[in-house]
Amino acid sequence: MxxxxxxxxxxxxxxxxxxxxxxxxxxxxxxxxxxxxxxxxxxxxxxxxxxxxxxxxxxxxxxxxCKRCKPEEAGKLGPDEVMAAKVDHLIERDLSCPMTLNMLAGQLAVSPFHLQKVYKRVKGYSPADHLQAVRMKEAKSLLAQDRLTVAMIARAVGFRSPSHFTVWFKRDSGCSPRDYRELTGKGIGTNE
Ligand SMILES: [Zn+2]
CATH class of the missing domain: 3.40.10.10 (DNA Methylphosphotriester Repair Domain)
Known part of the structure; x- marks a missing residue:
């Protein structure tokens, strides 16, 4: 580990x-x-x-x-929910590492097909959808903070190239990272 x-x-x-x-x-x-x-x-x-x-x-x-916490007894989560929670944890713990379905499946020692199927049944969306959503949320939060450059933020959320990041961001949110920063930083409609 x-x-x-x-x-x-x-x-x-x-x-x-x-x-x-x-x-x-x-x-x-x-x-x-x-x-x-x-x-x-x-x-x-x-x-x-x-x-x-x-x-x-x-x-x-x-x-x-342990007699106190009884770890051998099933908790609130069934095995499918546990697997889905593990996937979320692997996705969220380090966004700067590129993460694919094959890598997730490898870390959990199951087939990519099985992982995808179980995850989708539990969550209603795919691991890739979750990764995109988490990346976007983090990117927006970092852009709003105004401390890191766009290139640094691109790397922090797993893009090797700032231009790929910009294309992805624009496709998903409708504006470029710089425009988003502008809007959140200064407030829409003010030109100060
Ligand atoms: Zn214990």
Missing amino acids: EQKLFDLIYASVLAKEHTYDGIYYTCVRTTRIFCRPSCRARTPYPQNVRFVNSSEEAIELGYRP
């Missing part, structure tokens, strides 16, 4: 948040117990933690389920 992802999940362990419940499980090497990330019973040191993708995997590795 890459450090960035580890840090993100570990932050939810520290905060005892439910964000990754059902998506990752916290295995604690020192106690050989595994928990939901949100478990209130223990806050393990990061060096003792290993995150796995399923309670079956934790049990296979020799960990016992």
